[in-house]
Structures are given as structure tokens and as C-alpha cells.
Amino acid sequence: MATSTILGAVNDALKTALAKDDRVVILGEDVGKTGGVFRATDGLQAEFSERRVFDTPLAEGGIIGTAIGMALYGLRPIPEIQFLDFIYPAFDQVVSEAAKFRYRSGGEYTCPMVIRAPCGGGIKGGHYHSQSSEAYFAHTPGLKIVMPTTPADTKGLLLSAIEDEDPVLFLEPKRIYHKKFKEEVPDGWYTVPLGKAAVRNEGTDVSVISWGAMVHVALEAAKKAREKDISVEVLDLRSISPLDVAAVLETVRNTGRVVIAYEAPRTGGFGAEIAAIIAERAIEVLEAPIARVAGFDTPFPYTLEHVYLPDAGRILNAIDHVVNF
Amino acid sequence: MATSTILGAVNDALKTALAKDDRVVILGEDVGKTGGVFRATDGLQAEFSERRVFDTPLAEGGIIGTAIGMALYGLRPIPEIQFLDFIYPAFDQVVSEAAKFRYRSGGEYTCPMVIRAPCGGGIKGGHYHSQSSEAYFAHTPGLKIVMPTTPADTKGLLLSAIEDEDPVLFLEPKRIYHKKFKEEVPDGWYTVPLGKAAVRNEGTDVSVISWGAMVHVALEAAKKAREKDISVEVLDLRSISPLDVAAVLETVRNTGRVVIAYEAPRTGGFGAEIAAIIAERAIEVLEAPIARVAGFDTPFPYTLEHVYLPDAGRILNAIDHVVNF
Amino acid sequence: MPTDVQSVLQPDGKVKNGMLPDLTDDRLREMYRLMVLTRAFDDRGMNLQRQGRIGFYLPSRGEEALQVGCALALEPDDWSFPSYRMPGFALARGVDPAMMLNQIFGNAADTCRGRQMPVHYSFREQNFVSISSPIGTHIPQAVGAAMAMKYRGEKSVAITFMGDGGTSSDGFHVGLNFGAVYEAPVIFFCNNNQWAISVPFEKQTRAESVAIKAKAYGMPGVRVDGNDALAVYAAVKDAGSRARNGKGPTLIEALTFRMGPHSSSDDPSRYRPDEVVEQWQKKDPILRFREFLTGKNLWDEEFETECQEGSKALLYAAAKEAEKAGPPAVETMFEGVYREIPPELALQRDGLVGLAKSGQLTGKDEGYFPL
Amino acid sequence: MPTDVQSVLQPDGKVKNGMLPDLTDDRLREMYRLMVLTRAFDDRGMNLQRQGRIGFYLPSRGEEALQVGCALALEPDDWSFPSYRMPGFALARGVDPAMMLNQIFGNAADTCRGRQMPVHYSFREQNFVSISSPIGTHIPQAVGAAMAMKYRGEKSVAITFMGDGGTSSDGFHVGLNFGAVYEAPVIFFCNNNQWAISVPFEKQTRAESVAIKAKAYGMPGVRVDGNDALAVYAAVKDAGSRARNGKGPTLIEALTFRMGPHSSSDDPSRYRPDEVVEQWQKKDPILRFREFLTGKNLWDEEFETECQEGSKALLYAAAKEAEKAGPPAVETMFEGVYREIPPELALQRDGLVGLAKSGQLTGKDEGYFPL
Ligand SMILES: Cc1ncc(C[n+]2csc(CCOP(=O)(O)OP(=O)(O)O)c2C)c(N)n1
């Protein structure tokens, strides 16, 4: 058992999967010799050969389209999209094809594959290297969507995704690839189940529901709230789809007050779905409005990114609001 | 003043705009000689020449990409996407380009244009001729989104969209192109403002908030509810973006009970945003959970489409639920 | 030059010197029978639609030769990623027409479980991959399957079909590029039937042909008479052996003509003059093949009746059966989105089934497809 | 054959017989000055990044000739849709380097108002259209602008640039196809610098060249030595006059080499051998042009110092100014999403401004771009 960052855990999971399962292949722009622009695939081509790990031409539709074909035929491809922002040329392949193959063919054809993509802000990437577009995919039946927040989860969730018989979008919050912490990550193959949320901080006064890098900001806010004697429960969704609705409802029942924190533009973000579920199924326990702290309804800015991204101060402000309602 | 269907009103608006403004051009697959597969552009090429109304090769990215270039240069293009389901090859152009041009260039370049696309189910079109994907676009700052429900609105909203200085996605619920009703549509140029909802039926017990073809189903449900002495207010959003939040909050304050009805898959649909706004800003007036009646979280099916699409029975069931809570 | 059009049969059905592919008399007669069956199937489909018994149909009249010629040149293990105008290809690959009728009725026995529009077939047994409507998406998928075959060291090929309109799609560009870069064992087959709904080929591209587009990807491009089953057969055989021998992909352009409407909802008289259609009428692929068979003493009236009446009777009976099968059950709508149904979707299902049982649903099966 | 590489200057700076474009001595010296300025700008950019004063930079070292040669062959009213590796093109179109520095600092004086990453310029005055990161999206946009010029009966052209990697994008395919179909006055200019980050040209396509891809669209494709400013100038002039005379688009492939890293975050030693770089070092476009000027007695040490030191001093001072300007105000972040700010967005703005004023924000400006 070694300590690892999230990025290291991604690499470890990929290596573990390549070693175990000959169906696994990795493809994408720059994933080969240079090991990916973030180095997530570092060393993998050298270890497993160009047959297993290979560079592609610059066309995301080709990357996902060929990966779908490989998956239909029985391989287990893990395409990388260099930045989630660049998945749009492949949007048709993802939403019209990967997501619908099993259903439309009555189960005759399936495409189990894991699309990996770094997502989110915090690295000064401007409009096109910062977006969190999980909500587009969450509104697309047939896809699973995962967003890890710790190194040990990252490896276990990625291996679960690779084992899964359905297409999974594995979104890696690039902002915490290296930062926040290292932790012990078990050796070898192990899985963390998809569709299960995790309570990252127990609390009684208010629930902050979050996912991705924002979970760490929520934890920071929880710490600050503690100083004011407010006890915050932080729920990390881990999977956007399937969604652990039971865990969402449970934390709401525990606290009766909810703040939802996410990076994407507020309107139509996945936080809206969480709010809607609560308003539909647990309204009787609510003691305050459901507050959302999110990115603003603007494109992702460059210079002011630190003001755009929800910070602990904004989450704390929302916590105060629902607690004092 | 002549009576017209929604489809007729689209044609009328386009003709009015072509006649008035030489910057207006119409492009798309089959929009020329044959006048569009739904005949929305019928007769326009014959009247205004191939210079103003022209067919394109089969590539939505090319249609929207060239339309953006024309708009940047000062024309006022109205590209047609044959079915909203086929906008995905142009998704990158829509969300990365059209939506962000004004912002990213600090206002130096703008692309006012109206993307017309028939949307929604009800014509037995299966997976790929039936989807209502407004939520994807509603989560994309920089776009405006309109969905008319009556002939007179259709013309007025479309002319507003054409006048607008920002890119507008004009979604036409194809299921009611001909059906439901004809009504008087004023001659010549007139506008109905974007961003204003309309109360289609006044009521006091419960609000049904809806948009597109579903508004008519909601009205049918309201009628049935009336028979049970339940008074239903039906709010037609008309614009998804900008959203008339004031009208949403007002109807909720009137009735204290809400049903949101939409065709798209339930999870992550735009109805989630409406529910979230209410849960955030009007929770104190709510006397019941916020109910959503929506498409299911499956791809759009063929044979069972009439069971997939929310019907008056399902809306009525939800009305009963919130009224008896 | 890719603009040469390869052919075996002359317009009068005579064979060009020494070009005849190596096919037994039985295979030749089988080709003919399959072409006749394809036309009968299309007629049946259009008829069912006109009678209001199905919602939509999309015929391939005039394109029978390329479908059958191509199918017979493949091996059983080869995979196909067809476009939607390929009933004859399915039939010639051995799909039971009754299964195809189940699909166009969208009934409970349909392999797609009534989930897709008519003609969007899926036939696992024949490695005939589920068709989707968005144009071109399947092209890189075929490349991916071919890459997987190569990865596994197998000798199979993948073939994929697109129309002339489809050559403008993103899928065409990325598919051909990836196919060439990875030297995948894949055949790109374009049915150039001159029209994409109402848009003629000249407005689709300024290239002198589809075949020449192969140059952009560094692969061979060939042009073949698509109304000549034997020429198509030969071209696909060639491309197949290149692919099987590690020489990578080929782009084949088969020149043909869409004799009918785009689909049951289309009225081509709005956009194309009858004269053009009449010209192509003379190049009817079935008649030409009949002349050829006659010249070889392989055709007589009895065989003709057997082909024609056999097809009709078969399809008539199968359509009746398919109609009887009835729609899939409501709860099937929730199955197969994922391998296992997620808890929330199960809740949605249970809610709907409850409403259905208690008679609260009011939606009606109405409306039919206008395109 | 499109594989012939057009050139004017031989590697030693000598002119091939009779090929010299019609340019005054002053223009020739201006070309040189602009190339030197471009290199100085790139050096300044990389330096500022290394010093931690800006977050990211992306140099064009080795590609100066094509940028300048191309820019000088255009008319002021022509529109350009550049890719991100074109600082020299902007400079040669007359953009003030101070404005470019404002952009890479993302400061309050930036035309983009600090909203985009460094090098994603927008300069309305020079018809230099706002750059975006997604590869290839701007290609059909250039076609649209050209279609609008034609629609209005104007004589301008639009030019658009893409890398070798960009030729694989969807935008390339649809852009060239639409451009050809509508005979739009557009020039497609490919900087084939052999690499797309770490992916070499051979893995990008199996086509024998980029230029040959023009065949797929029925337009002329030319190949030109991209390190030869005069050859590029001539090719763009030619393509421009074809376009202005209603003859439609041209695809130009300029062969060059990315001498530096992909960007300030890239380490090319991970994926390409130094030898290749050294070979291309010998083909340095600036040295070659200096030889040429020397041969024509248009160069001396004084001129060199003027170019070199002039550039450096200018950029040094401008960077200092740009740094001082400071970031845009928080409320500007909400402006310009739409022409008028929608009420809901105004609420978001007011909320944030309130929090900022009361000191409740805790986010820090940290993190820098790794790619
Ligand atoms: C991406 C996409 N855009 C538009 C359509 C609508 N559409 C269906 S068929 C068709 C024409 C296709 O023409 P072609 O590729 O030549 O094939 P053919 O119908 O002639 O066999 C169009 C535009 C579609 N299915 N997919």
C-alpha cells in the first residue's frame, strides 16, 4: 500500500486493468509516448506496448466512435478526452450512440467503455479548459457518471467503471489531481461501488451536498461553520448516475436544511435535480429553503476564475442563510 | 388577419422577415426547393431566390458553423436543424461558439442568429425524431431558448428572436405543428417579447407549469380537474431562457401547489430547474411537494411513445397528489 | 483514376470480356432471387404504410444490386454497420424477413423490442449492427470493430455503408481518417444514389466523385456501377482481401439511383424531374441481371414465378403474423437502459404500471411519422 | 501534383530564378522586422510565463515566415479566423503588441476583458476574429463570413488557419466542403508544423500531404515552403485573387516545424528526438530571410540592432504597462453574456458584489495552467 494522489490513483487503476484484462485498451490524444498532458497514462505505453495504449488523430468523434466499435466487438476501451470541454465533437457519439446502443438494439449490442476526462476549474484554463458539464450527461439515460474526490476512491471507482457493462463517463476533477491530499491507496484490484454516495463529514444542522472538487471546498466551509457552532454534514455524491437518492434523502432527514454546492453554471446544473428530488420527496422535513451555491450563468472566465468558482465563503454564507431562516 | 396553424405561423414569420430585412438568410437541409421536410420554408426559395434560402450539404456542424460566420459578418441567418435530435454534430458550434462569442471577445464579435428546430415527440419518430433536449441548452449561458405553443405567439416570438442581438434556439413542438387549433395570426411584423411567460388558464388550487406541446396536455388535465372541482392555473413558460422567474413565483404564490410537466427525461430536465427555483425562493408558500410529470429516464421509445409521453391522466394524477397532500 | 467506373455487366446484361467473378450458377440464381425478394420487401413495406398498418417505411428500389452483390462477397463472421436503406443487404446476409417485419411493426417479437422506428434493424446473429438515424455516426464505429478484429489477430472485416449525403458528415471524415491511420480491416461503402432527400449530389460536394475522397486519407478509392451486382461483388471481394491481408481500408463508391421517394413521407415530384427517373428506369438492376441470366440459360418463366410469387407469399404471410404479435408490454420500456435497472428507474416503472393498471392513462397511440 | 513544394527562397536565401513577388524594398525589410518582432514577442511571452507573471504562453518559434508572409498578402478589409499559434500574423496585420500583452495578462484593458486564456486574442479593428480553444470550430465560421461577403457582392476574402492536427477535426471537413459547394471567397491555410502536441504528422493522417485533401472537396490544393515568407506571400496572393474573382476557395499547406514546446506547459523532449529539431534549426526562416536581404543589400548590423533591440525594448515596456493595469472588476464578469443582462443574472451579480464588498469571499487567485 503506497500513498498516492488522485492522478497517481488514476494511473494505478489503468495499469492494474491493463495487466489483468487483455480486453482493455487505452486511446486518446497524447496518451501514448508522452503519457497524457496531465500524465495520467504515464509509462503505460512503455509497459504495455502501442497495441494497448495508443495515440489518436485529433478528433474526439473518432476517439469515441472507434471506442464504441471496439466495445461492441468485445474489447473494453478506455478513451481519454483531453479536457471535458473537448467532448462536444463527440457529443453525438456519446448521447445518440453509446448511451442508446443497449436499449435500441434490445440488448443485442452493448458498449461497455469508460470515457475518462479531466473536468472542472481551478487551473486557470479559461472558457475551454475548466467546464463542469456533468449535467448534460446526467440528463442522458443510458450513461453512468462518476466523479471521484479522493485517491482511494478514484482507483476503486475507476476499476468499478471498467468492470461495468454500461458506458461510464469518469470525470476527474483536475484541480485536485495533485492537491489537497495524498492518501493510502490499496495495491491490486479492488472496487468501490458505483451509485453510492459518501458522508465526508457528519453533522446535524445542515447538509451540504456536493461532488467533485467542490466537496473539498464544502469541507472547508464545514470547518469554518464549526467555529460558529454550526454542525454541517457533507455528502459527496461520487456517482451522478446512478444517483444515491437514498443517501440524499437521509442526510436531508437528518438535518432538515440543505445547501447544494457545484461548480457548473447554476441554471440547469445537476444541483437543480438534487433540489427537485428533495422538494418532491422530503419537503415535509425541510426547515428552510434549499440553497444552491454554484458557478454563475456566464461562460467560465479566466482572470476572475477564483471569484467565479464557489469558495468556502460563499458556501458558508449559504449555510448561514438556511440556518438562520 | 388569417387563421393559421403553428407551422403556417412559422412560414409567415420567415416570409415577413425575408421581405423586411435583407440581412436575413435561411439555410438548412432540404429547406430550398422542397420547402423543408415539414414544409416550414415552403415557397420561400421560389419567392426570395436561392441567394436568400438555400439547401446545405448534410452536416449540421457546417450549417451552424457557417451561420455563425455569417452572423459575425453582419447577416442575420436562420439555420434550420431538420430535427432537434440532429443538432448534436453541431453541439460544439452551439455551446462553445455561438453561446460564447460575445462574451469571449469582450463584445467585439457577436452572432445574432435563430436556430430553428422541430422538437419533441408525438409523431412516432422513435429515438431520433422525438427528443426534447432544451435542458442541455438551458444549462448553456449565452443562448436564448424559446418554445411557442400557439400560432400567434409563434409568429411574434419568432420575429422577436430574429430581431434579437443574441443567438436564439427556436424550438418548434412538431406534434402541434398542425394539430390542436388554428387561430388568427396578425399580418405583417409584430413581436411577442422573449422572456415572458403566459398564464393559459387561471386557477387557484394548483399551478401546472409547462412549456411546448405539454402545455396543451396540461390544459386538458386542467379541464378534467375542473370536473373534480380542482381549479388549475396553467403557466406556459414560452421562453426557457431568459426565464420568467417572476411569473413562476407568482403562480406558486397564488396556489401554493405545483406540478411541473415536461416531455424530456425526468432527471436533469428543465423542470428540475423550475423546482429548484421554487424550493429556493418560495418554499414558505408551498403546501405540498413539488411534483414533476415528465418523460421517463429511458431513450424515447417507438411503439410505446404514447405511454412514454406524459398524458392528461398522469398530470391529473399528480394534481390529485399535490392537492390531497 | 478513381473516376473510372468499374463494371462487369453491360447495360444489356452482356458480360464484358473475361471479367466474370467466380460464382456458381446456383449463387448467380440466388443473387437474382434475393434482388427480387428485396424489391418485394420494399413493395410490401410501402404498401403496409399506405394501408396505415405501419407508421413509416423507407424503400431501396433501384439499389437492389449493390445490396445483394455486396452481401454475398462477405464472410459470415464479418461485421456490418449498415445505413437505413439496406433491406436487401439484411436479406442477403440471411436475415429472416419475418424478423424484419417484426421490426417494422415494432411488435413484441422485434429484436429491438419495439423501441426503434421502422427499418432501424438490429440482427446480432448476422453481425448486423443496430442502425441509428443520425447520419454517419456508425462509420467510426465500424472502424473500431475492425481495429478490435486486428487487435485480436482475426481475419474478419467490418463493412460500413453511407449515402452520398453521408459523405458530408463528421463520421465520414473521422471514420476514414482513423481507418487509414490504423490500417483497420474495414470497407467504406458509399451508395451514391445521387440524392440526399431533396439535395442532389452536385450540391453535396464539388468533388468529382466520392471515390476521390479516398485520397484525403491515403487509401484506395474505387468507383463501381452500383446497378451491376457482379461488379459490386468483385469490388467488395477485392477490398475484403486487401483488408484481410493487412493492407487496410478501401473506399468503394457504388453509383446508383434512388428510384422511389426518400421514404413513405416524401414526395420527390416536388424537387426532381420525372425525366431523370425515367432514364434510370432503363438501368434497372434486376432487369439487367435477368438479361444476364437469360444469356447464360439460367433464367426461365418458372424461375421468375418462383422468385416473384415465392417472395410475395412469404412476405404476405409474415406481415400478417407480425401484425398479430402485438406491442411489447409497458414494463419492457424500462428494461435495457442499463444492464440492471437502477432503483429510481424501477420506481418510475412501478408508478407507470400502477397507473396503467388502474386505467388512469389517457395517452393514445396516434400520430404517424411525416418524414 | 499537390506534393510539389512551392518555394521562392532557396535554403541559402538565394532567389529561385524569376520567382520573386513584386514587393518594394521597404516591404521586404518590414517583413524581416515583423519576423524578428514575432520571435521577440514569443520570447517575451515564454519569459513572462517562466517568471510566473502570466499563467500560460504558447510560442510560434520557427513559424514566423508563414505568419508574416501570409498577413502581408491580404487586404485590410479581409477577415481572418486564426488559430492560437499566430502572434506574428496579428502583429503583421497591425495589432499593437501592447494590446496583445494586455490579453495575455488578462487585464482590465484586454479587448477580451480578461475572460480568455492567454493567446486567445480578439481584435475587431483588424478583422481578427476571437480565437477559441476547440480545434477546427472556426473553419466553417470563416466560410460563413466569406459567404456573407459574396452575398453582399464585396471583394474581400476570409482566411482561416489550422494546424496539421486540425485537419482531422470535424470543422476541417465541413468547412472545406461548404466552402467549395458555395464557392466562397475563403482561403484555408494549414500550418503543417509536423506535430499536434506529441502526435507526429504520420499518425495524424495517411494522406501523402495536407494539400491533397483538397481533392476531396474539388478545390485546388497547394503546398508551400512555410519557412519561406515570399513563397507563402505568393501562394496567399494567388489564392486571394482566385477567391476575389469568384473562383472559390484554395487549400494551402505551409510546411514548417514547431521549434519549441507546444506551450509553456509542454516538454517536447518526452516525445521527440533533438536531432529532428536540430535539422530544422538549419532552416530557420528568419536567418534565411536575412541572407536574402543581405544578398539584396537590404540588411546591415544597424538594421539588425534596430529590429532586435527595438522589439525587445517595446515589449519590455509594454509588458510592464500591461502588468500594472490590474484585473477587470468583479462585476464585469456578468456583462456581455447577452447584450442586456437578464434579471436573474443581475441578481447573481449583485449577490456576488455584495459578498465581495463585505469581505466574505475566500477564493484565491492561484493555480496555473498545466498544458
Ligand atoms: C445528422 C442527421 N442529419 C439529418 C438527418 C435527416 N436525414 C435523414 S436521411 C437524410 C438524407 C440522407 O441522404 P444520403 O446520405 O444520400 O442517403 P440516402 O437517403 O440517399 O440513402 C437526411 C438529411 C439525419 N438522419 N441525421
Ligand SMILES: Cc1ncc(C[n+]2csc(CCOP(=O)(O)OP(=O)(O)O)c2C)c(N)n1
Ligand atoms: C477539440 C479539441 N481537442 C483537443 C484539444 C487540445 N489540443 C490543443 S492544441 C492540440 C494540438 C493541435 O495540433 P495542431 O492542430 O497541429 O496545431 P499546432 O499546435 O501544431 O499549431 C490539442 C490536441 C483542443 N484544443 N480541441
Ligand SMILES: [Mg+2]
Ligand atoms: Mg443518397
Ligand SMILES: [Mg+2]
Ligand atoms: Mg501542428
